[in-house]
Amino acid sequence: MSDPDLNLLPALDALLREGSVTGAARRLGLSASAMSRTLARLRQATGDPLLVRAGRGMVATPRALELRAQVQVLTHGARQVLSPQVAVLDPARLERAFSLRANAGFLDRFAPALVTALRAEAPGLQLRFQAKPLKSADPLRDGACDLEVGTPADPASEAPELRRKLLFRDHFLAAIRAGHPLRAHPGDAAAFAACDHVVAARRGGGRGPVDTALEQLGLARRIAVVVLGFPEALRIAAASDLVALVPASMMAGQGAALEALALPVETPPLSVWLMWHPRLQEDPGHRWLRGAVVRICHEMAAKTARPRG
Incomplete structure (x- = not known):
């Protein structure tokens, strides 16, 4: 047995609503002859005349009357499935878990504020922070995480299908203990280079643009x-x-134990992006979450203090 032609459902709905070939043709924007041919196909598919002549008009058969409500439900459901989702999400009623993948520096600086702000809007939200031991687009592609924070140097940033939104722009600076001797030599590249340095580098080495400069x-x-x-x-x-x-974003809230100094050489700015897979682009819950993360990070980054020196 062959599968039914589901394209006939809208025509059947129109015929049962209008009770005439002419009215159904007008509703669907077809010619009367085309609708007559469609009625013939519907009669063959259902094994019932559906509409029969009664004087100058047509009347529905008992089978047609029986089908009318069911056909309306089916066609309405099909239109909903094949139409854009326009429902407005109420974050206060959201009951859902999301995962966000980021490096330790971002989580240390932004995770507490993100949790506080997001839970104030969506108390039913479960936010799962994931470490980022390796840079890869695979967790977004295979659904292991819903959002990822990264820079243009990340492989995930180069994955052509991923969607991205700028979280904030950052820049590097020198962090020193209060009273450090370097504080007496602001802008002195030789004094800066003469100090011993500690760097963050997951793959070892630690060389970067500052070394090139x-x-x-x-x-x-x-x-x-x-x-x-x-x-x-x-x-x-x-x-x-x-x-x-x-x-620079890491220095906010460090207290009096640390001071920030501007680097004595020029280095490229640092762009931090929020990334996600396109399958979640139109998901209402995901759309709300990424919008909220972008907004909160923008607000926090705007409060980052500029370094002295």
Whole structure:
């Protein structure tokens, strides 16, 4: 037995609503002859005349009357399935879990504020933060996470199908303990390079744009310690004479133990992006969440203090 032609459902709905071939043709924008041919196909498919002549008009058969309500429900449901989702989401009624993948520096700086702000709007929300031991687009592609925070250097940023939204622009600065000798030499590239440094680098090494800029001046810094994340680098800088190279956003709320100095060389700005897979683009809950994350991060980044020196 062959599958039924579901394209006949709208025509059957129109015929049963109008009770005439002419009226159904007008409703669907077809010619009367085309609708007559469609009625013939419907009669063959259902095994019932559906509409029969009664004087100058037509009347529905008992089978047609029996089908009328069911056909209306089916066609209405099909239109809903094949139409854009326009429902307005109420975050206060959202009961759903989402996962956000980011590095330790972002989580240390933004996770507490994100949790507080998001739960104030959506108390039923469950937010699962995931560590980012490796840079890869696979967790977004296979659904292991719903959102990812990254930079243009991340492989996820280069995946052509992923959607992205700028969270904020950042810049690197030098974090030093209060009273550090470098505080007496602001803007002095030689004094900066002469210090021992602690850097965050998951793959080791720790060289970056600041080293390239120093080399153009004939200088090189000594990397004494390499750690996995910026939070560790800041803790070490606060307890030693090592200088930590960190994003400016990481300095907010560090307290009096640390000071921030502008770098003595120019380095490219740092763009931080929110990324997601296009299958979630039109999902109401996901659309609300990513909009809220962008808004909260924008607000927090705008409050980041500029370094001295």
